[in-house]
Amino acid sequence: MRSNRPASTAAPTADAGWLALDRQLCFALYSSSLAMTKLYKPLLEPLGLTYPQYLVMLALWEADGASVGELGQRLSLDSGTLTPLLKRLEASGFVHRLRDREDERRVRVQLTTTGRAMRERALQVPQAVACASGCALEELVSLTRRLQALRDSLNQEAERAAA
Template identity: 55%
Template sequence: MPGREAMTADKVPEQHSPRLEDQLCFAVYQAGHAFNRVYRSVLAELGLTYPQYLAMLVLWECDGLTVKAMGERLMLDSGTLTPLLKRLEAAGLIRRERDREDERQVRLSLTAQGESLREKGRCVPDSMARALGGALESKGRLLEQLNALRDALLAAAEPA
């Protein structure tokens, strides 16, 4: 047809082809990778990986949680969480013990070494603040938006 651009396999009109740079999911994905790069270097001084740091944060906030409660808090299943917790236990940072009242539950508690790491861990937010520079000024608003985004996506993923 006159006036229409010929369509080939490698040339699709722009209005029909989503662009990678325009995808919110890709921006979130890239930001996650960038965060992980910075966290990797900051957390190396603590001897922790990012997922281990998150688990330690939860225990520093509320020692004595069950594995189930930790998984719910971090949105991780036991197949992902158990190896992470075993590594923290092998490093001497936590203890995993069967609950005295309910043998099916495993309780997590900090060791003295895990508790002492809390003090060293206090530098992590400051290190991240330096890495974020001016972006930290809108941290509260950004956190609200990300939490709302997460909640909307979780609601959309729920079976009808």
């Protein structure tokens, strides 16, 4: 498998300075994730959603009727985490969970009329996040793509290490 690292770049030599907290990519990602979740909380409250529920709704607005397994894969969530989220969304009247007609072992998640209508109200959320970031739209698009590539590389390496 090809590395994303340019061929001319040698692996850096580690020293004790690498153990500084602010030099850790993992900490920058972790603390950014905490800040992002904190920013979303007041934006999602009027919609009656938590951040993880918002992610489920985003996935369903893209693919209404997805199976629980498909949602779990799309969101990188296991069924033990996803099922309680779906139950709360169902209790709030945003989704229905239905057995698949072709395979009763599979559960499909469909948006209700209320869940579909919420999409319009949610349009203001990404705009508010973009404004809060202090970045231009092009910067946000580039950063998102780079983070997705990083995530994919890390997942590939984790799968290789587990094999």
